[in-house]
Amino acid sequence: MTIRLLIVDDDPLVRAGLALMLGGAEDIEIVGEGADGDEVPGLVGRLAPDVVLMDIRMPRTDGLTATERLRARPGAPEVIVLTTFHADEQVLRALRAGAAGFVLKDTPPADIVGAVRRVAAGDPVLSPAVTRQLMTHVARRPAAASDEEAATEAATPRRAAARRRLDSLAARERDVALAVGQGRTNAEIAAALYMSVPTVKTHVSRVLAKLGLNNRVQIALIVHDAGLADLPGDEPDGL
Missing domain, CATH: 1.10.10.10 (Winged helix-like DNA-binding domain superfamily/Winged helix DNA-binding domain)
Known part of the structure; x- marks a missing residue:
């Protein structure tokens, strides 16, 4: 099965790098790119991706809001959020919204390809250890x-x-x-x-x-x- 992938990131160099990296996989097809979260509904409706690789920080509609809106729709594609932080409160908001996981922007290319494949197969891109780390992060409050x-x-x-x-x-x-x-x-x-x-x-x-x-x-x-x-x-x- 070919995995239809949509890349959404406001940095054209990041989009180009991800497209080059992921487009080389035989089972992944880059069906489109977006530069902001407000483009996601139209792109998804027109391109029908299986997975959306979504940046968190974008100028008009951020990736968290876009993820919440997208995952509320019936038959929505899976979402992987991109982040520069290993334990970010915003990542937890994305997961609560229905994102299948997250990858760091400096993740090795082979691991990003693997993450897309896993999410397309229905598996979240979070190991038990990372799940515990995220929960510990959000639980840190002053005594x-x-x-x-x-x-x-x-x-x-x-x-x-x-x-x-x-x-x-x-x-x-x-x-x-x-x-x-x-x-x-x-x-x-x-x-x-x-x-x-x-x-x-x-x-x-x-x-x-x-x-x-x-x-x-x-x-x-x-x-x-x-x-x-x-x-x-x-x-x-x-x-």
């Missing part, structure tokens, strides 16, 4: 000055909403969701919960469907928002 402040922080609307969403899952689905939030692979989840890997995949698919998510990275972010990412890994709920 609360008192127990009262800590309680207030723990009761934030985002945390309450995330816990309600997880509570809507069946017990085993919730176990799997928590394990995903801990950065575990399917094989590691299967071993910890005494399941087969296909059963884990089935539960992950059900969690995605029930919570209206696009990929397992978003599951991990909900678990983080719920304050449950640091539960002991050997004793998930339901065992």
Whole structure:
């Protein structure tokens, strides 16, 4: 299968470099280029790409806003965001919006080609280790000055909403969701919960469907928002 790729970046030299690099892969076709996020809807409607490689920082409509708008559309292509930062709060916003992952602009060419292929195949471009790093980054807040402040922080609307969403899952689905939030692979989840890997995949698919998510990275972010990412890994709920 040929992967149809759209490149969106406001720097013409970056676009040219990415097109040269990715266009050399036999299974990737560069179907178009854009210079700003406001061009994305029209380009996607006209060119029907499978994957959009999206820069974050653009002058009129940034890549985060463009990703949110694009992923809200039915049948939207997958999005990989480009960033110059390894752990950027903006990347987390993009992942919550439905981006399949991110790559650094100084990533080796072969790895960028591999990332496009993985996303086209339905796999997020985030290893468990990078998922944990991102969640740790967003969790870094000044320590609360008192127990009262800590309680207030723990009761934030985002945390309450995330816990309600997880509570809507069946017990085993919730176990799997928590394990995903801990950065575990399917094989590691299967071993910890005494399941087969296909059963884990089935539960992950059900969690995605029930919570209206696009990929397992978003599951991990909900678990983080719920304050449950640091539960002991050997004793998930339901065992």
